Amino acid sequence: MTNFRHIKKGPRRTDGALIVTGRADFTGDISLPGMLFGKILRSPYPHARIVEINTEKAKKLEGVKEVITGKDIGYRRFSFIDTPAFPADQTPLAVDKVRFVGEGVAAVAAISEDIAVTALHLIDVKYEELPPVFDPEEAMKDGAPAVHETIEPNTTTAWEDFGIPSTKSRPYKAVNNISNRNLIEYGDIGKGFEDADYLKEDRFEIPSTSHMAMEPHAAVASYQPTGKLDVWLSHMGFEHKRFWLAKLLDMPISRVRVHKTYVGGAFGGKISIFPYEFIAAYLSRLTLRPLKITLTREEVFCVCPPSRRMIVYLKTGVKKDGTITAQQVKVIDDVGAYRGSSPTALYLAHVFRNPIYNIPNLKHEGYGVYTNKLYTTAKRGHGLQQIVFAVESQLDMICDELGLDKVEMRLKNFRKKGDTLPNGDMLRSYGLPECLEEAAKKIGWREKYGKKKFRGLGIGTASMFSGAHNFPFSSAAMIRLNQDGRMILYTGQAEFGNGVDTVMAQIAAEVLDCPLDYVIVNSGDSEVSPHDLGNWLSGGVFVSGEAVRRAALDLKDQMLQHAAAGLDIPVEDLSIRDGWIIPGSDESKKLSFSDISRYGIQMAGGDPLIGKGFSKCVPEVYFWKGKFNKTASLSSGKGRFTEAYGLTLAIAEVEVNPNTGEVEIVEVVLADDCGTPINVKSVEGQIMSQAVMGIGDVFYEEVKIKNGIVMNPNLLEYRVPTANDIPKITSIIVDSYEPNGPFGAKEVGESPRAAAISAIANAICNAIGERIYTLPMTGDRIMEALHSKNT
Amino acid sequence: MKRSVLLSVNGERREVFIKPNSTLLEVLRDELLLTGAKEACGSGECGACTVLVDGKPVNSCITLAMEAEGKAIETIEGLSKEGKLHPLQEAFIDHHAFQCGFCTPGMIMSAKAFLKRSPEPTKEEIRNAISGNICRCTGYENAVDAILDTAVGTEK
Amino acid sequence: MSSMPEFEYKRPETLKELFDLLPGYESGAAILAGGTDLMPRIKRGLEKPGLVVDIKDIEGLSYVEDKGEKVKIGALTTIFDIRNNTLIKDKYPALHEAATLTASENIQLRGSIGGNILQNTRCLYYNKSEAWRDSFKPCLKNGGDICNAAKGGKRCFSVYRGDLAPALMSLGASVCIVSENGEKETALEDIFTGDGVTPFSLSRDELIKNVIIPSAKMKGGYGKFRMRKAVDYPSVNVAISMDTGGKGRLVVGSVGAKPFMYEFSSLEELKEIPERAYKDVSPINNMSLSPYYRKNMVRVLAEELIRRV
Incomplete structure (x- = not known):
């Protein structure tokens, strides 16, 4: 298939006109008749027992409709991940004690936001301060303050609800504040190090960064007296939100409707259920009125989880020629007050980078550790940029010390197309070596490397799932033919800026060979859309897009059957071209899509034609009752998780001012193997977006926490790049064609960021001739490194 | 104390009954239900709330109504006329100059004021003109191209 | 949305009307021009005025006029207008460059020279909401008696981070302060108290009417160290202006509650200033970059600027 009609083109976003006119409704724009406003009172202490909460004065304030505390809600625990081994540990409001500054302790529903804020001042909370612990390595020591007592699971954990084969849930006792751990091993690490000519050991520290989605978090909930809950919230897939709202409110899933809203940026940060979302729903049910909670930007920074903070201990063994023989990784994930996505992240920090280098002997151990700080979550790459930063930094150091060419060394160690990874995942497409060759050529690596003082070149790599079998384990799509010959496509994908509505329309219109505007996309509404994985783990195009392709094929097949019957000719003689069904023998007898709809209704028993499709990421993985196959383990890393990996290679060139530590990026080149780019403009947009986000990661971004308090909770102190900070960025799409993806497509939404970060960081270190083991690489850190080199 | 205030919004006279401490953004969004301007930072640091007052861009979150x-x-909301999108709006769509779109209304308003005072800009001037409009998705370059394209188009 | 304290709002059209308004408010009046500094302060509960007086409609406060011996800039002149003024560009490169590098273009269009000069000092522990500040005891700048940034600190270490004032001080500017009792001209440096708690000596019923700069053409420039190339306040800023005889001033900003000013009358003297300034300043850990680094950058930035100028 080379002559595509819509694929590999860059059509305008189908929802563009809504966005540029300000008429795309984001959650904060939703307003319902009789709507109340909610606000949450938050703990000023990092660790304290709640002795008493007096809400009487607040309740008496005119305009206040309801005041609730953690005790009213009780121990309804939720988490990103809730398994028998690692049961959910967080409650919507703190019940007995607070574990981070900003944790909610009470909430108010009032007729205006001003009154709600006033009411918060009238709530009297008595705390008994407890000794906090902030440093994860301190927290792991004997005698450190315990962030959690024994965690009692809900009646069932989410995994039990999903039917994942596992043992019965049990209470979790966090010994030495360890919230979770994993151990992944293959090969023989001892022998691997023995075989090495050179060993290198380092410690890297990667801070939390904020997603800094432009849209501050908000939720609107409307519980109806019929026992149904409508919610509008910023989601990246409704299934997870719906599941948790239903579970915590003890309602049937089908009675919760998560509506589509436009999402003002997500980047992984809006994946999980937030306390304020539950509280909005809970207060709406108590008051039987719609209710809205909007967080301030400061609240977003202080209470919504940023990316995961990780300390990475890395030991690598290489042969003299640069062949990697073994690698040992120890990750300490400073999870903060709640475990959140840590069990997933510790696994992903291994598996995401697994397709990059062929490391025959590997040991990866991870520890999630509770501290009295803001909890953390997934962000664009989820563990990938942390591990890649460590690995790529160390590889550069090894190359420097052994005098190896950094391009050749990487080419030597890359995996190969057709390889099977240790967990069984296969690399049916693998354009990484080509990406490196092309990026090196574009930037002029061989001509430029080491030629100019204080100029540096650096390489970064990344790979990423194209979806996985996360809950609800598959995606489906429906496509309905209308009387006018246009089609409505129903998908559970969420449009959060990735252009997914347009991409899905392109896929359906390609299959049906019709103009793009024949397909109207209805997405992201839990009551209308079929089952969907959501935009998790970059599975939007690969899994849900494949479901859309199959739904369109199903409809096409049905249309051709009807046309064949209507024209009384064999199906094989028919084709669809340009929105018409054309008989091979006589073009004058061609039928419009509208004709087919009428034929179905009038002549085929009233069948108006609906196409259906579904897709599962790794079909060979299944579980049902007692039977299961190849179900992956987060703890041991065994078992399959994805069908295809997107890959990115970035090279950056920078110049450092040795007097100030200021860095100018000369150019960043990102070569991305995303398989077939469905929408070239969207793919380029994703690459550009992540390059710029990566610039922020390297230069400024860090959620600074001091004594448990977020010190930079605004846009002046937490800096993201402005229009004046954008250097020359070149993207190269290396179209490797993924045989299992729709039209050969795979992931592009997450891997470029990690590659960009490592490339720029390595370029800076190359320019100054000294290593910086953490991010961001601010002027003070660069000067400190230069200074230590000179003394 | 609330009082009645007469505002001219997109050429329409609108009477609102508001407190003196109401920001222009609150009044536009909550009283007039013009939700195109967004609140992202609430303190004039990001430009998502940019609207024009007498042709000049202001951060309406730190401007009193x-x-x-x-x-x-x-x-x-006042940009498209006679059922047609403004050239800037068309150019933003053409150039994929938005992703999530939350910052887009503010950025387009900044761009509109900018092209009025600087009809033949360079890319550098455009970047500077939208430097107070933070965008987290696009990396800005497509927006710069869209604005440049509009400027060239106006010359025709 | 952060809820703002309630206040009255007035928009006088003459200075007389303004001065009639000010005394009537016990809880104080705040003067509003561009609002880019004031409004976030009010929203964060750092300022709780009973009255906000919007002076933007007062006639005759926006101009750049060459008065022979002096150039006068009206207090309401926007930073953008200053940046684009050819007279300023030609005569006062330090001021032109400072205006160009202030915040972002939209803020330049809104912010006035008077407001920019009188912007309050800032601190990582201070410019936050009331809810955020609940984790701390009130600091010196906020009615308390401790410093949260420097444990045991007996004075306020908040930092003046204006762009224009150092440039204007380097030019030997003065300001015309007007009140009900009339006008007085004061050297710009004299309106700074050096105390972070109340950084300016102006009383609540005084305002800057205009800025006065000696008319002689000055060589000079402005250096701003900031993390991003827009929006950011300076981490360190330096302005130099000198006359044809090589006499002038170097001013360092963003390292204390007021800019540090150094006079020189020869190139040799000028060259000694960076080292002196480096020794004079003692920033603390109350903004984004380390104090040690910021201290070093004073010297580096001053030296770089001297080389350039």
């Missing part, structure tokens, strides 16, 4: 009394307020 009463400051705009008697002045011409222009919001994203």
Whole structure:
């Protein structure tokens, strides 16, 4: 298939006109008749027992409709991940004690936001301060303050609800504040190090960064007296939100409707259920009125989880020629007050980078550790940029010390197309070596490397799932033919800026060979859309897009059957071209899509034609009752998780001012193997977006926490790049064609960021001739490194 | 104490009953239901709330509604005329100059004011003009191209 | 949305009307021009005025006029207008460059020279919401008696981070302060108290009417160290202006509650200033970059600027 009609083109976003006119409704724009406003009172202490909460004065304030505390809600625990081994540990409001500054302790529903804020001042909370612990390595020591007592699971954990084969849930006792751990091993690490000519050991520290989605978090909930809950919230897939709202409110899933809203940026940060979302729903049910909670930007920074903070201990063994023989990784994930996505992240920090280098002997151990700080979550790459930063930094150091060419060394160690990874995942497409060759050529690596003082070149790599079998384990799509010959496509994908509505329309219109505007996309509404994985783990195009392709094929097949019957000719003689069904023998007898709809209704028993499709990421993985196959383990890393990996290679060139530590990026080149780019403009947009986000990661971004308090909770102190900070960025799409993806497509939404970060960081270190083991690489850190080199 | 204030919004006279401490953004969004301008930071640090007052861009989250009394307020909702999108709006769509779109209304309003005062800009001038409009998705370059394209188009 | 304290709003059209308004408010009046500094302060509960007086409609406060011996800039002149003024560009490169590098273009269009000069000092522990500040005891700048940034600190270490004032001080500017009792001209440096708690000596019923700069053409420049190339306040800023005889001033900003000013009358003297300034300043850990680094950058930035100028 080379002559595509819509694929590999860059059509305008189908929802563009809504966005540029300000008429795309984001959650904060939703307003319902009789709507109340909610606000949450938050703990000023990092660790304290709640002795008493007096809400009487607040309740008496005119305009206040309801005041609730953690005790009213009780121990309804939720988490990103809730398994028998690692049961959910967080409650919507703190019940007995607070574990981070900003944790909610009470909430108010009032007729205006001003009154709600006033009411918060009238709530009297008595705390008994407890000794906090902030440093994860301190927290792991004997005698450190315990962030959690024994965690009692809900009646069932989410995994039990999903039917994942596992043992019965049990209470979790966090010994030495360890919230979770994993151990992944293959090969023989001892022998691997023995075989090495050179060993290198380092410690890297990667801070939390904020997603800094432009849209501050908000939720609107409307519980109806019929026992149904409508919610509008910023989601990246409704299934997870719906599941948790239903579970915590003890309602049937089908009675919760998560509506589509436009999402003002997500980047992984809006994946999980937030306390304020539950509280909005809970207060709406108590008051039987719609209710809205909007967080301030400061609240977003202080209470919504940023990316995961990780300390990475890395030991690598290489042969003299640069062949990697073994690698040992120890990750300490400073999870903060709640475990959140840590069990997933510790696994992903291994598996995401697994397709990059062929490391025959590997040991990866991870520890999630509770501290009295803001909890953390997934962000664009989820563990990938942390591990890649460590690995790529160390590889550069090894190359420097052994005098190896950094391009050749990487080419030597890359995996190969057709390889099977240790967990069984296969690399049916693998354009990484080509990406490196092309990026090196574009930037002029061989001509430029080491030629100019204080100029540096650096390489970064990344790979990423194209979806996985996360809950609800598959995606489906429906496509309905209308009387006018246009089609409505129903998908559970969420449009959060990735252009997914347009991409899905392109896929359906390609299959049906019709103009793009024949397909109207209805997405992201839990009551209308079929089952969907959501935009998790970059599975939007690969899994849900494949479901859309199959739904369109199903409809096409049905249309051709009807046309064949209507024209009384064999199906094989028919084709669809340009929105018409054309008989091979006589073009004058061609039928419009509208004709087919009428034929179905009038002549085929009233069948108006609906196409259906579904897709599962790794079909060979299944579980049902007692039977299961190849179900992956987060703890041991065994078992399959994805069908295809997107890959990115970035090279950056920078110049450092040795007097100030200021860095100018000369150019960043990102070569991305995303398989077939469905929408070239969207793919380029994703690459550009992540390059710029990566610039922020390297230069400024860090959620600074001091004594448990977020010190930079605004846009002046937490800096993201402005229009004046954008250097020359070149993207190269290396179209490797993924045989299992729709039209050969795979992931592009997450891997470029990690590659960009490592490339720029390595370029800076190359320019100054000294290593910086953490991010961001601010002027003070660069000067400190230069200074230590000179003394 | 609330009072009645007459505002001119997108050429329409709108009477609102508001407190003096209401920001222009609150009044536009909550009273007039013009939700195109967004609140992202609430303290003038990001530009998502940019609207024009007498043709000049202001961060409406740190502008009082009463400051705009008697002045011409222009919001994203007033940009398309006679059922047609403004050239800037078309150019933003053409160039994929938005992703999530949350910052887009503010950025387009900044761009509109900018092209009025600087009809033949360089890319550098465009970047500078939108440097107070933070975008987290696009990396800005497509927006710069869209604005440049519009400027070239205006010359025709 | 952060809820703002309630206040009255007035928009006088003459200075007389303004001065009639000010005394009537016990809880104080705040003067509003561009609002880019004031409004976030009010929203964060750092300022709780009973009255906000919007002076933007007062006639005759926005101009750049060459008065022979002096150039006068009206207090309401926007930073953008200053940046684009050819007279300023030609005569006062330090001021032109400072205006160009202030915040972002939209803020330049809104912010006035008077407001920019009188912007309050800032601190990582201070410019936050009331809810955020609940984790701390009130600091010196906020009615308390401790410093949260420097444990045991007996004075306020908040930092003046204006762009224009150092440039204007380097030019030997003065300001015309007007009140009900009339006008007085004061050297710009004299309106700074050096105390972070109340950084300016102006009383609540005084305002800057205009800025006065000696008319002689000055060589000079402005250096701003900031993390991003827009929006950011300076981490360190330096302005130099000198006359044809090589006499002038170097001013360092963003390292204390007021800019540090150094006079010189020869190139040799000028060259000694960076080292002196480096020794004079003692920033603390109350903004984004380390104090040690910021201290070093004073010297580096001053030296770089001297080389350039």
